[in-house]
Amino acid sequence: MTASSKTTNILVCGTGGQGVMTATEILAEAALSLGFDAKKTEVAGMSQRGGVVTSHLRFGERVLSPQIVPGEADLLVGFEAAEALRWAHMLRPGAAALMNVGRIVPPVVNLGLFDYPDDPVAQMRALGLEVHAFDASALAAELGNIRLGNTVMLGAMADRLPFPAEVLRDAVLARFASRKPELVEMNRQAFELGRRAVAAEALAA
Amino acid sequence: MGAPLPAPAASRLFLSGNEAVARAVWEAGCKVAAAYPGTPSTEILEELARYPDLYAEWSVNEKVALEVALGASMVGARAFCAMKHVGLNVAADALMTLTVTGTEGGLVIAVADDVGMSSSQNEQDSRFWGRFAHLPVLEPADAQEAYGMTKAAFELSERHHCAVILRLTTRICHVKGRVEVGERVAAEPAGFVKDARRWVMVPGNAKPRLPLMFEREAALAAEAETSPLNVLSDGPDTALGFIASGPAFMHVREAFPDAPVLKLGLSCPLPLQQIRALADRVRHLVVVEETEPLLETELKAAGIACHGKDILPRIGELAPDVLRPAVARLLGNAPPVPAHAPEQPVFPRPPTMCVACPHLGVYYTLSQMRNVIISGDIGCYTLGAGHPWNALDTCISMGASMGMALGMDKGRGEADAGKKVVAVIGDSTFLHMGMQGLLDIAWNRGNVTVLLLDNRAVGMTGGQDNPGSGRDIHGEEAPRVDFARLCEALGVKKERIRVVDPYQLPVLFKALREETKIEEPSVIITDRPCVLIDHYQPAPSYRVEEERCTGCGNCVEVGCPAIHVTRRETAVKPSGKEVELAFVRIETTACTGCGLCLQPCAPEAIVHAAPEAPLQFQRKQ
Numbered sequence: 160m161t162a163s164s165k166t167t168n169i170l171v172c173g174t175g176g177q178g179v180m181t182a183t184e185i186l187a188e189a190a191l192s193l194g195f196d197a198k199k200t201e202v203a204g205m206s207q208r209g210g211v212v213t214s215h216l217r218f219g220e221r222v223l224s225p226q227i228v229p230g231e232a233d234l235l236v237g238f239e240a241a242e243a244l245r246w247a248h249m250l251r252p253g254a255a256a257l258m259n260v261g262r263i264v265p266p267v268v269n270l271g272l273f274d275y276p277d278d279p280v281a282q283m284r285a286l287g288l289e290v291h292a293f294d295a296s297a298l299a300a301e302l303g304n305i306r307l308g309n310t311v312m313l314g315a316m317a318d319r320l321p322f323p324a325e326v327l328r329d330a331v332l333a334r335f336a337s338r339k340p341e342l343v344e345m346n347r348q349a350f351e352l353g354r355r356a357v358a359a360e361a362l363a364a
Numbered sequence: 365m366g367a368p369l370p371a372p373a374a375s376r377l378f379l380s381g382n383e384a385v386a387r388a389v390w391e392a393g394c395k396v397a398a399a400y401p402g403t404p405s406t407e408i409l410e411e412l413a414r415y416p417d418l419y420a421e422w423s424v425n426e427k428v429a430l431e432v433a434l435g436a437s438m439v440g441a442r443a444f445c446a447m448k449h450v451g452l453n454v455a456a457d458a459l460m461t462l463t464v465t466g467t468e469g470g471l472v473i474a475v476a477d478d479v480g481m482s483s484s485q486n487e488q489d490s491r492f493w494g495r496f497a498h499l500p501v502l503e504p505a506d507a508q509e510a511y512g513m514t515k516a517a518f519e520l521s522e523r524h525h526c527a528v529i530l531r532l533t534t535r536i537c538h539v540k541g542r543v544e545v546g547e548r549v550a551a552e553p554a555g556f557v558k559d560a561r562r563w564v565m566v567p568g569n570a571k572p573r574l575p576l577m578f579e580r581e582a583a584l585a586a587e588a589e590t591s592p593l594n595v596l597s598d599g600p601d602t603a604l605g606f607i608a609s610g611p612a613f614m615h616v617r618e619a620f621p622d623a624p625v626l627k628l629g630l631s632c633p634l635p636l637q638q639i640r641a642l643a644d645r646v647r648h649l650v651v652v653e654e655t656e657p658l659l660e661t662e663l664k665a666a667g668i669a670c671h672g673k674d675i676l677p678r679i680g681e682l683a684p685d686v687l688r689p690a691v692a693r694l695l696g697n698a699p700p701v702p703a704h705a706p707e708q709p710v711f712p713r714p715p716t717m718c719v720a721c722p723h724l725g726v727y728y729t730l731s732q733m734r735n736v737i738i739s740g741d742i743g744c745y746t747l748g749a750g751h752p753w754n755a756l757d758t759c760i761s762m763g764a765s766m767g768m769a770l771g772m773d774k775g776r777g778e779a780d781a782g783k784k785v786v787a788v789i790g791d792s793t794f795l796h797m798g799m800q801g802l803l804d805i806a807w808n809r810g811n812v813t814v815l816l817l818d819n820r821a822v823g824m825t826g827g828q829d830n831p832g833s834g835r836d837i838h839g840e841e842a843p844r845v846d847f848a849r850l851c852e853a854l855g856v857k858k859e860r861i862r863v864v865d866p867y868q869l870p871v872l873f874k875a876l877r878e879e880t881k882i883e884e885p886s887v888i889i890t891d892r893p894c895v896l897i898d899h900y901q902p903a904p905s906y907r908v909e910e911e912r913c914t915g916c917g918n919c920v921e922v923g924c925p926a927i928h929v930t931r932r933e934t935a936v937k938p939s940g941k942e943v944e945l946a947f948v949r950i951e952t953t954a955c956t957g958c959g960l961c962l963q964p965c966a967p968e969a970i971v972h973a974a975p976e977a978p979l980q981f982q983r984k985q
């Protein structure tokens with residue numbers, strides 16, 4: 160993703176309660192702070208109940224339709240492994256997915272009615288997508304607070320945007336500075352961990 | 365609740381359509397705003413409740429909300445009400461006559477259609493009401509327009525002395541965009557003017573007013589021709605021309621940037637002359653509207669040739685990926701071939717009940733009962749129709765569980781003779797439309813057992829307050845309905861009304877067994893709060909002692925999402941019968957210790973996660 164004249168399409172997905180919408184909101188704030196027009200749309204039928212959540216963010220000079228259509232996402236950010244796979248077809252051919260390998264197994268799988276995919280990461284790579292996979296919850300746990308998983312995910316996106324990573328970082332930290340200043344430092348670290356996770360993974364791949 | 369001051373005028377905010385409508389309602393000097401929650405409209409009133417200088421309320425249902433707004437309009441105040449699409453069905457009785465009286469203070473009715481059906485029982489098109497009630501309909505295309513049209517709606521309402529329908533869809537309500545806001549202009553209500561011929565709709569007074577309604581409609585049609593809400597976005601490619609309204613306009617602009625598009629913001633009544641002018645200039649005129657072919661039918665009736673639902677779906681959203689292939693085919697071109705990866709089959713992830721939801725106990729119990737017909741209703745408890753419980757047999761509309769249960773009882777033949785009829789309804793749904801049904805059951809002596817799930821909240825839409833929660837929209841103390849006494853007052857015998865703790869499975873089971881045996885109306889009220897609200901008190905969490913778990917899978921049947929199957933095995937019993945075993949673990953960080961899952965666990969494998977915690981689940985304080 161480079162040209163800022165065109166609209167940038169980012170699709171963030173996960174399950175209810177993971178913070179998908181908040182993360183996308185922060186991403187939108189970062190884009191807005193640079194003067195972009197932006198639209199953000201969610202489909203979250205009863206999202207508080209653990210259902211599928213997607214958040215579409217489009218930004219650029221002027222955004223018309225808020226919806227990203229299949230094959231036009233420039234970046235897919237998956238907060239949950241099977242959810243990333245569910246939305247893989249939304250990506251532009253050859254575009255990148257950043258995904259948490261953490262799994263949230265729903266009751267229908269626990270009840271034995273459906274199977275959880277064996278290896279969502281491999282399945283996505285087999286589709287010809289550039290996949291960066293890491294364990295966001297484990298990274299957050301390293302910092303001693305599993306809630307930092309969101310910030311890890313935001314950090315992971317930071318070097319894949321048509322603007323400097325610092326803009327997103329500042330948007331994340333600004334939000335905490337106004338609500339929970341004691342958490343700013345932790346979030347700064349989580350953000351950097353996410354950034355490095357993708358960089359390291361890119362080297363290894 | 366401390367309300368933050370609204371952002372100053374001329375600020376550019378990033379608002380959802382719902383937030384934008386709320387801001388505009390406040391700026392318009394609206395004095396009274398009422399709603400009953402319903403996706404996707406809920407946040408409008410939640411937002412309005414934070415603004416100063418206006419009265420906001422959760423009403424008990426949409427009809428009452430509209431009547432509250434109408435009353436305010438009658439005394440000359442600007443008034444507003446909001447609802448989801450099906451809410452206007454409930455309010456329709458008032459709507460169809462307030463269109464005859466007309467209004468005084470500007471009256472705006474926001475109705476949000478769930479196009480795409482992310483959270484509703486049907487996908488009806490509310491724009492029909494504009495035709496049925498002869499009222500103007502405005503259709504914003506994004507958040508900025510939702511803001512602008514809300515303000516315009518108040519003015520239109522006052523110019524024509526009629527209510528205005530502001531038609532939103534999920535893709536307006538829940539889409540955020542940049543919105544430039546303005547200042548609030550307060551208005552003093554002119555005062556009620558007694559005028560029986562205007563306000564008392566008996567035939568003698570209503571009849572002379574009918575022609576006025578049609579005169580008003582003609583005036584509105586004339587205004588539509590020059591209204592700034594109807595805008596032509598011109599384009600050089602006249603092989604195609606579009607008529608679009610609502611979010612579909614944005615999709616059309618996105619997919620066909622070079623084609624002329626007439627956007628109908630005031631879409632009822634139609635600006636036929638403007639439409640004709642466009643039709644004359646383009647080779648194919650295509651009407652893009654969500655969801656029913658309303659504009660299209662009216663165009664065709666006016667003799668304007670056009671395409672619409674002959675090439676586009678009549679269901680769901682008309683996003684660019686739907687429009688492009690359809691229009692390509694119309695032009696005789698090959699539809700674009702998608703280059704992206706094929707959709708991967710992944711298990712469905714339906715919404716679940718929350719960890720420790722008090723409804724879990726109810727459905728576990730119902731799932732253990734045989735020979736019952738369970739007449740259901742709408743709320744989180746509708747999920748009881750799904751796995752693992754499969755213990756809800758119907759869901760139609762709010763409150764319908766009551767009347768349907770009675771009808772099942774009275775209509776049953778030999779095939780259902782031995783069955784028990786149980787109705788399940790939530791507290792908010794009961795107060796919305798269920799009470800009348802129970803009154804009917806009691807009065808007509810139906811053999812029905814009603815489970816009234818009092819969780820002190822409108823859980824489904826996010827835990828809002830209701831008359832049973834003891835708090836108003838601002839979270840302030842308010843009179844609380846006593847459900848047991850209410851049911852008694854409706855005619856259910858006192859001894860047939862029980863209040864039980866849904867976390868105590870044996871108690872619940874016993875109550876259900878006893879009450880369904882007695883052939884009289886009975887009500888079992890459950891009394892644990894929804895986990896979303898602050899009445900809810902989490903208790904110490906549990907874990908599974910692996911060595912003790914026999915894999916019986918009983919706890920899985922409770923349906924709590926904190927319980928996970930770790931492995932499955934097939935075992936052969938001494939009798940030679942094969943059984944499926946499911947060994948489990950509890951996600952301790954998610955468990956809030958309701959204690960439901962340990963009750964069906966015979967080997968007592970479920971124990972407190974922290975050993976020092978007392979080994980008993982918390983009883984009610």
Ligand SMILES: Cc1ncc(C[n+]2csc(CCOP(=O)(O)OP(=O)(O)O)c2C)c(N)n1
Binds near residue numbers: 485792819825
């Ligand atoms: C006429 C109408 N208005 C609003 C809704 C949206 N809605 C569905 S269920 C529900 C209320 C649920 O509350 P309650 O009955 O207390 O059950 P809970 O979700 O708390 O279990 C609402 C507001 C609807 N479906 N129909």
Ligand code: SF4
Binds near residue numbers: 208718720
């Ligand atoms: S929101 Fe409340 S009522 Fe709904 S599933 Fe969760 S706990 Fe139950």
Ligand code: SF4
Binds near residue numbers: 720922925955958
């Ligand atoms: S005690 Fe059992 S049913 Fe209750 S919240 Fe914990 S795991 Fe879920």
